[in-house]
Amino acid sequence: MSVDLSTIPTPAALVDTARLQRNIQTMQARVASLGARLRPHVKTAKCIPVARLQQAAGAAGITVSTLKEAEQFFSAGFDDILYAVCITPNKLDLALGLLQRGCQLKVVVDSLAGAQAVADKSRAAGIAIPTLIEIDTDGHRAGVKPEAEVLIHIGRALHDGGARIYGVMTHAGASYGESTTAGLQRIAEQERSLCVRAAERLRAAGLPCPEVSVGSTPTALSARTLEGVTEVRAGVYVFHDLVMCNVGVCSPQDVALSVLATVIGHQVEKGWVLTDAGWMAMSRDRGTQAQAVDWGYGAVCSSDGTLMSEWLMSGANQEHGIVSRRDGALPDDLVQRFPIGSQLRLLPNHACATAAQFGEYRVLADGADVQVWERFNGW
Amino acid sequence: MSVDLSTIPTPAALVDTARLQRNIQTMQARVASLGARLRPHVKTAKCIPVARLQQAAGAAGITVSTLKEAEQFFSAGFDDILYAVCITPNKLDLALGLLQRGCQLKVVVDSLAGAQAVADKSRAAGIAIPTLIEIDTDGHRAGVKPEAEVLIHIGRALHDGGARIYGVMTHAGASYGESTTAGLQRIAEQERSLCVRAAERLRAAGLPCPEVSVGSTPTALSARTLEGVTEVRAGVYVFHDLVMCNVGVCSPQDVALSVLATVIGHQVEKGWVLTDAGWMAMSRDRGTQAQAVDWGYGAVCSSDGTLMSEWLMSGANQEHGIVSRRDGALPDDLVQRFPIGSQLRLLPNHACATAAQFGEYRVLADGADVQVWERFNGW
Numbered sequence: 001m002s003v004d005l006s007t008i009p010t011p012a013a014l015v016d017t018a019r020l021q022r023n024i025q026t027m028q029a030r031v032a033s034l035g036a037r038l039r040p041h042v043k044t045a046k047c048i049p050v051a052r053l054q055q056a057a058g059a060a061g062i063t064v065s066t067l068k069e070a071e072q073f074f075s076a077g078f079d080d081i082l083y084a085v086c087i088t089p090n091k092l093d094l095a096l097g098l099l100q101r102g103c104q105l106k107v108v109v110d111s112l113a114g115a116q117a118v119a120d121k122s123r124a125a126g127i128a129i130p131t132l133i134e135i136d137t138d139g140h141r142a143g144v145k146p147e148a149e150v151l152i153h154i155g156r157a158l159h160d161g162g163a164r165i166y167g168v169m170t171h172a173g174a175s176y177g178e179s180t181t182a183g184l185q186r187i188a189e190q191e192r193s194l195c196v197r198a199a200e201r202l203r204a205a206g207l208p209c210p211e212v213s214v215g216s217t218p219t220a221l222s223a224r225t226l227e228g229v230t231e232v233r234a235g236v237y238v239f240h241d242l243v244m245c246n247v248g249v250c251s252p253q254d255v256a257l258s259v260l261a262t263v264i265g266h267q268v269e270k271g272w273v274l275t276d277a278g279w280m281a282m283s284r285d286r287g288t289q290a291q292a293v294d295w296g297y298g299a300v301c302s303s304d305g306t307l308m309s310e311w312l313m314s315g316a317n318q319e320h321g322i323v324s325r326r327d328g329a330l331p332d333d334l335v336q337r338f339p340i341g342s343q344l345r346l347l348p349n350h351a352c353a354t355a356a357q358f359g360e361y362r363v364l365a366d367g368a369d370v371q372v373w374e375r376f377n378g379w
Numbered sequence: 380m381s382v383d384l385s386t387i388p389t390p391a392a393l394v395d396t397a398r399l400q401r402n403i404q405t406m407q408a409r410v411a412s413l414g415a416r417l418r419p420h421v422k423t424a425k426c427i428p429v430a431r432l433q434q435a436a437g438a439a440g441i442t443v444s445t446l447k448e449a450e451q452f453f454s455a456g457f458d459d460i461l462y463a464v465c466i467t468p469n470k471l472d473l474a475l476g477l478l479q480r481g482c483q484l485k486v487v488v489d490s491l492a493g494a495q496a497v498a499d500k501s502r503a504a505g506i507a508i509p510t511l512i513e514i515d516t517d518g519h520r521a522g523v524k525p526e527a528e529v530l531i532h533i534g535r536a537l538h539d540g541g542a543r544i545y546g547v548m549t550h551a552g553a554s555y556g557e558s559t560t561a562g563l564q565r566i567a568e569q570e571r572s573l574c575v576r577a578a579e580r581l582r583a584a585g586l587p588c589p590e591v592s593v594g595s596t597p598t599a600l601s602a603r604t605l606e607g608v609t610e611v612r613a614g615v616y617v618f619h620d621l622v623m624c625n626v627g628v629c630s631p632q633d634v635a636l637s638v639l640a641t642v643i644g645h646q647v648e649k650g651w652v653l654t655d656a657g658w659m660a661m662s663r664d665r666g667t668q669a670q671a672v673d674w675g676y677g678a679v680c681s682s683d684g685t686l687m688s689e690w691l692m693s694g695a696n697q698e699h700g701i702v703s704r705r706d707g708a709l710p711d712d713l714v715q716r717f718p719i720g721s722q723l724r725l726l727p728n729h730a731c732a733t734a735a736q737f738g739e740y741r742v743l744a745d746g747a748d749v750q751v752w753e754r755f756n757g758w
Contacts, residue, residue: 006469011758043697065659065698085655085698086643089720090385110644113719141699142644142653173696264465265489265521274521276464280444281758284663284732317552318422318731319444319464320520340492341468352697353663356736359757377756378738379390379660 005303005343008370010262011281013358014345015373016305017365019256020238021053027220027237028057034226039063039082039213041235044352047361047375048076050238061104063233067094068379074103082106082213084169084233086114086134086142092121099127106166110134110143115154119161128164132213133202137194138174138187146198155207167211168202170195171233175218179248179292184222191219196228221249239351242299246291252299252307257355258345259298260362261321263338271330272314273323273338277346279316283353297321298346298354305345313346321346384682384722387749389641390660392737393724394752395684396744398635399617400432406599406616407436413605418442418461418592420614423731426740426754427455429617440483442612446473447758453482461485461592463548463612465493465513465521471500478506485545489513489522494533498540507543511592512581516573517553517566525577534586546590547581549574550612554597558627558671563601570598575607600628618730621678625670631678631686636734637724638677639741640700642717650709651693652702652717656725658695662732676700677725677733684724692725700725 005014031038040054043065051062051073061080064070070081071094079102087095087107098105109115109131122129133154136143144151158165172191178184195214202209214226215233217240226232236243239257240250261277279297288295300311300323315322323344331337338344348354355361356377363371384393410417419433422444430441430452440459443449449460450473458481466474466486477484488494488510501508512533515522523530537544551570557563574593581588593605594612596619605611615622618636619629640656658676667674679690679702694701702723710716717723727733734740735756742750 009473009758010469086653088389088641088643088655090389090641094388111719114644117720136646139649141696141701142646262467262469264467265493267515267521270518274465276467279664279732280735284665284729285658286663286665317520322520340490341496350663353658356659357756377736379388 005260008260008362010260010343011277012260012362013355013360014258014260015361015363016256017363019254020050023237023240023254023256024054024057027234028059031220031232032058034223036226036229037231039231039233040238041065041084041233042069042073044235044238045355045375046377047373048073049373051078054238060231063235066379067091068376070098070103070105072376074098074101080104082132082233084108084171086110087118089117092117095129096121096125096127099129104130106130106132108132108134108169109154112150112153112157115157115163116161119157119163123162128162130164130166131158132166132169132211133198135168135170135195135198137170137191138172140173143170146194146201151198151201152205155202155205159207165202165208167209167213167230168195168198169213172214172216172219175216176243176247178218179246181222181248184218184248185224188219188223192223192226192229199228217244218247218249236351239355241351242295242347242349243287243291246288246293252347255347257351258301258305258347259354261344261346263340263342263344265340266335266338268334269330271324271328271334273334275321275323275344276319277321278319280318281357282313282316282321282346282348283350283357285348285350285353287349295349298348301345301347303343303345384639387639387741389639389722390656391639391741392734392739393637393639394740394742395635396742398633399429402616402619402633402635403433403436406613407438410599410611411437413602415605415608416610418610418612419617420444420463420612421448421452423614423617424734424754425756426752427452428752430457433617439610442614445758446470447755449477449482449484451755453477453480459483461511461612463487463550465489466497468496471496474508475500475504475506478508483509485509485511487511487513487548488533491529491532491536494536494542495540498536498542502541507541509543509545510537511545511548511590512577514547514549514574514577516549516570517551519552522549525573525580530577530580531584534581534584538586544581544587546588546592546609547574547577548592551593551595551598554595555622555626557597558625560601560627563597563627564603567598567602571602571605571608578607596623597626597628615730618734620730621674621726621728622666622670625667625672631726634726636730637680637684637726638733640723640725642719642721642723644719645714645717647713648709650703650707650713652713654700654702654723655698656700657698659697660736661692661695661700661725661727662729662736664729664732666728674728677727680724680726682722682724
């Protein structure tokens with residue numbers, strides 16, 4: 001990676017395409033080898049060129065976290081889209097508009113009230129809205145328990161009310177709290193088996209349930225079997241980050257997103273290097289705070305991308321970052337080593353949060369000029 | 380505030396103009412009564428209409444945290460701009476371009492290397508770049524100590540090298556860690572007296588130092604005297620937030636920014652209400668975590684803006700927020716009280732961080748339709 005970065009205005013979000021492509025290939029091969037389709041979650045990069053690389057590698061459809069993502073990706077030619085947050089009545093007209101324009105949008109519900117709203121809208125519009133029922137397989141967020149009686153009621157409200165049951169879905173977000181192979185395999189199996197169980201209960205009640213959709217980056221990279229699962233959703237793997245390093249599913253050398261920063265000053269008696277990448281660039285995400293290795297606001301690399309593991313981004317104001325030694329040592333050569341105007345790359349705790357602070361990526365590929373790939377934010 | 384919010388797509392950033400105007404008037408009157416000019420920091424709202432209200436109330440110039448803000452506000456007619464982050468050599472051409480187009484831009488340095496770069500650029504361009512020397516009055520971030528020998532060297536490098544010393548500046552960011560009147564008054568006086576001292580040292584060395592620029596929202600609202608100070612910079616007061624409530628310089632009824640959220644589901648056995656405002660809407664800022672009252676990811680208000688102080692936003696995923704009772708109680712009427720599709724307003728921990736998650740504000744004024752005010756992000 002011998003590209004000249006000195007002309008890039010800082011702070012900037014850099015994407016290393018070699019790492020990006022490797023992450024995409026690794027996930028695609030893994031899910032395929034377990035017999036499922038991969039439906040990448042595009043909420044991490046929110047970037048059409050990144051999703052095209054995932055599609056080219058074999059992805060089947062995409063997952064989105066907002067209807068704005070659905071609109072943007074549909075406009076760019078992606079037509080098989082799962083909106084993975086329970087839909088509310090005030091968003092149904094937007095969803096319906098996408099379906100009417102030919103988007104194969106799928107929505108999600110986890111309540112009888114939600115299911116009835118989708119069914120009513122389906123019947124009124126004469127379009128059976130494809131709907132997944134969210135299953136709670138780890139207690140971390142939304143969904144109905146696989147053994148809950150209401151699961152069947154929701155299924156009947158959808159099926160009998162005019163919507164179409166596309167399947168069941170779950171996301172084992174609790175996997176982010178694991179850090180051992182055994183723990184990751186256990187939660188991956190829990191995610192799979194409980195979601196498959198919910199599908200079996202619907203089928204036993206005489207309801208259709210063609211799809212079983214599961215996933216998170218840690219469980220997708222750890223599952224030993226995906227029996228009964230038809231598709232896997234994962235997002236952050238595309239960039240990876242320091243949280244995923246601590247979970248144990250990647251190393252810092254896999255992290256494809258970094259923030260390019262310029263040194264703006266020093267506080268020598270504290271061992272601080274000040275940069276122009278504060279929390280506005282890195283985000284306020286402190287996801288590694290409670291993990292085995294706390295990276296502060298980010299890991300520090302030299303401008304060529306080499307990890308300087310004895311350093312970290314120890315503090316942040318809006319447009320000021322503080323880089324210092326992890327051991328608190330006060331180097332004699334601080335100013336000489338990090339002169340004003342020199343550049344560093346900072347690896348993020350959480351790629352989804354850091355990427356969202358930027359409107360574009362500066363894309364680095366060996367032997368090529370730096371490209372700009374747009375991303376979008378908001379709702 | 381009886382505006383119908385139900386048609387606003389959520390999550391959305393709401394601005395209450397009555398509170399906004401009151402916050403602007405209060406700060407303007409306070410700084411004027413102490414005999415200084417107010418130079419608001421526009422990094423909080425990054426919104427032209429908000430800055431115009433500040434200007435109309437009597438503000439003299441603006442402060443920015445990025446050169447993009449300088450460009451945007453200069454394009455909108457603001458021509459007296461202080462860029463309050465130490466400038467680096469790779470940003471000097473942008474700054475010079477603004478000066479050449481007639482912007483009265485001021486830049487900041489806190490090192491000899493920085494001063495020499497500004498002086499060299501001034502001489503090469505034939506424009507004496509107006510420059511402030513940043514003073515460290517509380518050890519929280521950047522700046523040179525008021526008694527440091529290098530202060531005079533920096534002044535000489537600027538003055539003799541072809542730049543123009545506009546003055547000295549400081550920001551007592553450590554004021555955010557205070558929570559008593561006495562503590563706030565003490566740090567305000569420290570900010571004032573040490574910055575004035577730096578100006579006096581420059582003047583005693585035969586160097587010009589016309590301006591003394593200090594400020595933060597807590598110190599601006601707490602100072603008993605501003606003797607020797609010519610201008611005050613403050614930003615977050617325009618919206619206020621929960622961190623400022625804990626510092627003690629406002630109440631939740633002053634917070635002019637909130638996030639409108641829609642209820643998407645429940646986990647009744649945990650007492651959780653799930654909304655569509657996750658950390659992507661609120662930001663990851665947990666600024667109240669170490670303060671007297673920890674508000675989680677935000678305080679909860681009904682859709683008409685009434686604070687529900689026994690509730691808080693206790694958790695967040697990217698597009699999911701969890702609202703629950705502070706005491707952990709499990710209300711019997713959770714689903715009836717917060718039905719799916721109903722709306723809440725969430726007050727932010729840190730207005731600068733939350734506002735930055737949005738590209739626009741939905742602006743509420745009594746008796747008027749909801750307006751949209753654009754904001755911008757990025758660098």
